[in-house]
Amino acid sequence: MVNATQVPLKIRQGFVLVFVLIIALPVLFFSVSSAYYSSLVDATENNLEAHLYSLISEVEFIDETVQMPNTILAPELNRIDSDTFALIYQNNDLVWYSESAVSLEFNPNTIDSETGASEFKQVFYQGDAYWQLSLTVILGNAEQSQQAVFILLRDDKALTNVLSEFTDTLITWMLILGAIMTLLMSLGFIWNMRPLQRLDKEIKAIESGKKERLSFSYPVELQAITQDLNLLLESQRRQKERYRASLSDLAHALKTPLAILKSSPMADDNDAQEQLDRINSMIEHQLKRAATGGTDTWKKKTAVAPVLESILNAMKKVYHQKAIEFESDCDESLNFLGDKTDLMEILGNLIDNACKACQASVQVKVTYINKRLIFEINDDGPGIEPSDRKKLLQRGARLDTYESGHGVGLAIVADLINDYQGTINIDSAPIGGAQFIIEFKYD
Known part of the structure; x- marks a missing residue:
């Protein structure tokens, strides 16, 4: 059963007009x-x-x-x-x-x-x-x-x-009345929608980063909403700044004693060195998280094609000795509803892992189907066993056979995708290696 609040306002206005006229x-x-x-x-x-x-x-x-x-x-x-x-x-x-x-x-x-x-x-x-x-x-x-x-x-x-003469006259006046009512209701609808349209434009401006708060030039009925939204935006901004500052301070505070430990005789022990490397990796992870700051409730719109092209150009330079053949398929009109840094973090890690694991080919495909933005990253490497796929996406998990390939940076990727309420799945690639599929649902 469809709730009345789920029906667009224009459609509900049309229902009222049809009810009156019909x-x-x-x-x-x-x-x-x-x-x-x-x-x-x-x-x-x-x-x-x-x-x-x-x-x-x-x-x-x-x-x-x-x-x-x-x-x-x-x-x-x-x-x-x-x-x-x-x-x-x-x-x-x-x-x-x-x-x-x-x-x-x-x-x-x-x-x-x-x-x-x-x-x-x-x-x-x-x-x-x-x-x-x-x-x-x-x-x-x-x-x-x-x-x-x-x-x-x-x-x-x-x-x-x-009676016939009367009904003819009545029909004429009913048609005139219907036309007047349609005109008045349409004008009233347009007039009443203007503040909502202005509010929608301001929210989109906030999403794109052009504004930080809503103005107060709204009718009395909308002033309470705009004030609450501004309070929410301000609260989120302060919370995000506190989170990033605390996380950055903590990570930087740990880096100094970690550097001392790595230069001490303790680092000569292989097991100790491995644990220090893991701690260093975790600190780097948290520093990156502090830099990206997670995702905003008011998501920005980022063009996917330029970001993907930038990453692929960087990978060609980094892995020029492997002579990797890169194939990409991404429409210029596709947008990621989120921060550009987060998108680069997600694609950069996955494509980097694919380059490490591949033999000679990496394929990236981006599509938009049924209100879903879908990323597919394929490589022709050895692939990942089905029994290890879920384990690879779990926080803290590590596959030793892929320590130089898949698995590096996946904790960051999984967290970011989860922040954007997306999904990540691992499958077998058509070209023989591993396939990573990321989906973001946009209503």
């Missing part, structure tokens, strides 16, 4: 349309009811017969092309109809209902929809009276035509 606005459109149609139905009922009571007021009941004036008060019922019709029934017989109902091709169903009870509903005649209001009344007096059913009809097309 879901919210259509729902609003159908809600408004439905509400408007309901109001049209209510207005139709009120209009028919007004016509009904107008007709009742104009009825004359003479000799048990309903009689109406030639022209009634409701103008809609006097027009032949009207969409509103009125009819009066007595004993289920049609006794009167309005001028508008002259062309009516059907007779509405009469309703036997209680006197004074009205009913409003949608009905269908010959496949067309109508809104019908009916009312049963008693006409006449106590001596002479009779029931009559008043029926008024309104064609539903009158409502749908009005």
